[in-house]
Amino acid sequence: MSILLDKNSRIAIQGITGREAAMVAQHSLDYGTKILAGVTPGKEGQEVHGIPVYNTLKKAVQVHNINTTVVYVPPAFVYDAVLEAVAAGISLVIIATENVPQLDAMKFLTRAKQAGVRVIGPNSVGMITPKDRVKVGAIGGDKVERCFVPGRIGVISRSGGMTAESSWMVKRAGFGVSTSVSIGGDALIGTSIKDLLLLYQADHETDAVVTFSEPGTHFEEEAAELLKSGGFTKPLFSFIAGRFTERMPEGTVFGHAGAMISGGAGKPSQKMEKLRQAGAHVLEHFDDLTRLMKEILTPERI
């Protein structure tokens, strides 16, 4: 098992003819992931690296029974792309696009929630289940195995790049990943850390989870509450970057749009304290991860 993404995923790329999306399609195919269709209005009949392009997602679903899409359209068109996915009956939508207007995000997240559609992102670099060689989005680039090898550790990252780096640290420690998820660097995203912890808890092939976090939002505080209430009982290793921002004037953004501290909420030190109190293994230095994993994830413990 894994979470959300496996060999039964039937994937299409919305906006496949764009430069970035076409490169991602090529890398995905090289890795062994089947990308069944692409959607770009006005380009039906064309192919991108052998993948058929359709005008509408509806048609792609009819022909290929698509259940998962990754959105690569420009910011102004993301709102419509997500509505199209919801209308077409897609169950998992990963939004790669960055700089989506906040009002649009609130609207499509509300709509997706009403329809029971799971959204990852916006501003997600994608997700990957190495056991089935299935990846969506740029995650892993052209050398996927450098960072992502099959294993039993779940990885959740608010930073796209650090999804790879964290999975690489897991590999460095001698482990591999079940599913790694870049949840998106924005504050308004479809799936939070807590949401994913619940899925990893239920997954028999995930023994522990690593999270990479940043300042801002309440995602880590919610995760801590979940641990406290007994909703997640596997080992959790958490790192929160950006402690230096606490010494900067309030309200300044460093890094992702979601990484803003305001009114004292969202400070890394507070997040670390809450997670620690809830029983998570909170890393002082990111490099401590390898040592701690080796210490804690001994065969008798998992």
Next chain:
Amino acid sequence: MGKLLENYSKKIISDAGVLVPRNSVARTPKEAVEKAHEIGYPVVLKALVPVGKRGKAGAIKFASNPEETVERTQELLAMTVSHFPVDKVLVEEKIAIAKEWYLSIAIDKTAQAPVIIASLDGGVDVETLSREHPEKVLTRHIDPILGMADFEAKEIWSELGLNGKLLTLATQTLVRLVRVFLEKDATILEINPLVVTEGGEVMAAASVMSIDDSAMYRHPELASMVQLGSERTWRPQTELEKQMVEVNEADPYRGTARYTEMDGGDIGFLCGGGGGSLLSFDALVAFGGKPANYSEVGGNPPERKVYGITKGILSKPGVRGLFVAHNITNNTQVDVMAKGVVQALQDLGKDPHTFPVVVREAGVNDEAAKEIFTAAGVEYFGDEASITEAAKRMVERIKGLPAIEGGN
């Protein structure tokens, strides 16, 4: 989050049909007197800076004749409020106030919906009020798809205790403010206080408004009012920061490069990925390093952008070395990073043998990157080292430099 100055936010809400005091901007005491004469005494004089809590900072003053106007305006123009030097003053009609209320519309990130916060106890610090008297503060979410119906606005004021003509006027004001908030892609619209005048009208006496940067493409009418990138700094942007915004905007759809100047510091900082950059900065600081700036690139920037931002970083006085690091990249071509960085070093005459440059760049095309960096004499690490290990090395190299003569 582009902050708007008060004269702009008042113009926007006034255009939407919300009453505001008559106001005008003045840059000199003489101009302030002219504006005050047009508006009529007494007047309020406010420092026109993009920060809140100006009252507490003493940046709001009153004048009832030309002499006072000159004096108060001079005082204001000599002030710096929360790092912002005051160079303009808002001259405003002084309203005879009967009551002060509080109203704000913001985005509740947890609920993923706009939220209205309203109270009939206005003119105060709303955080304090909601902590000490939560019963006096009403919070209500807006459906982001449907917006707000008139009856919902009416319910808010009615529940707070309004009735009669004031209920009608307050409802109308709230509906118009919510409409403007949604239409303009605002992230915050705070009216504190929302007042009832002695004449019985509901008026926005002070306003704070910010616009979502990501939505600026659909608001050309706001372009001249919003300073892009203003959320990345806590003071007016420096010349170098403004230049770096231009470097980024020159290729708006290909990668991002951002630059924030730190006070002092000697390590030029060029890192990649939002999270990777935070981690890199923390690591340098943990080993005793002093970054001179915070710069972050991402999304596979073109060489021109990397070159431009690197030149900017290196041109800050006091920079004695350069740290370049990235998480292992998914899509950013690190050979392109290498070309941009090396070109900037060469053009500015920085020799990596005397000007330490430590790089940790692994990911797409890193073999080519290694060649380019190594050929230029740069200390290069790929995925055989972690970001933290490279940061440690950077700090060692900087500390190994000879002391600056007569330096600080």
